Amino acid sequence: MFSKACIYAIQATIYLAQQSGERGGKPYTPVAEIAQALGIPFQFLKKIIQTLAEKGLLLTQRSAKGGVALARTANTMTVLDVIAAIDGVEMFTTECILKFPGCGNEKPCPMHNHWAVERVRLQKMFQQTNLEEVAVNVSKGLTRLGMIEMKAT
Amino acid sequence: MFSKACIYAIQATIYLAQQSGERGGKPYTPVAEIAQALGIPFQFLKKIIQTLAEKGLLLTQRSAKGGVALARTANTMTVLDVIAAIDGVEMFTTECILKFPGCGNEKPCPMHNHWAVERVRLQKMFQQTNLEEVAVNVSKGLTRLGMIEMKAT
């Protein structure tokens, strides 16, 4: 469904949302820390982070005590925003599940009418899920981010 | 969502369902004809067809007037059956959308509870769609298989 890059982007932004939620937390988190904490290849994550920064989702600071941070509050950033920045939203809007170029309501492929319904549901689901609520659930221990244990801070 | 191989498998089996639906049609369809008709790379399709045959979905006949055919009637073969043979059903059953190995109801990832709902819907959708109904719609001109025009026969 999603590329590895996109999956890592979602994980990293959730991690950053957690960081931003911590009282007295540092303003920036080094990419190396995120990669370490989530088990994501460091150099690969850096490129992904760069893309997210270019798309305006993250702020970067290169200096001592630098790193990256969410460009806006976690409750105004949705999982769909992150997906859109990396893999794009076409899969939820126009892309045919059989990858036929002209597929749409006028020229539907054999699966179009079924898929069009699910596609919209998926998009809504990711759009309605913001990084704050997700991060809070992780911090509460209700859900897990990767293989690491997350305890309330 | 699906690999190219899986997409081609779905297209090819729908094409074969159309063939089997035609009165007085030949029992077997050459892979070359399917590849030609649907614009699928011939040699690649042959391997995919082989896999489908190994999984029991298709019958093959190597000889003059040979080719491939559905192993059972089109109305008893679902799109999910085809997907299962190529990409597997894990994506609808156990696979985490963030690809976390241990993700499940006990140890849910941040998206698990949302995704688990959609996953099941998708599986049902593909399971409830059999090749006959799909092929009939294509033959009626209600839907299209690839870029080619399909007229009622």
Added chain:
DNA sequence: TATATTAAAGACAATATACTCTTTTATATC
């Protein structure tokens, strides 16, 4: 039985995705 047709088999090539390494640049902190 000879022949043409077509799938089977397996090596190989191209492309896309995932991942790494090295050098450079910015800047907060001391």
Added chain:
DNA sequence: GATATAAAAGAGTATATTGTCTTTAATATA
């Protein structure tokens, strides 16, 4: 202002997926 920290930039490698080519084998048909 010197230094250390950390991102930026870009070339390079590894792996998986997709696609091609050639040779072999089966068998229906004539």
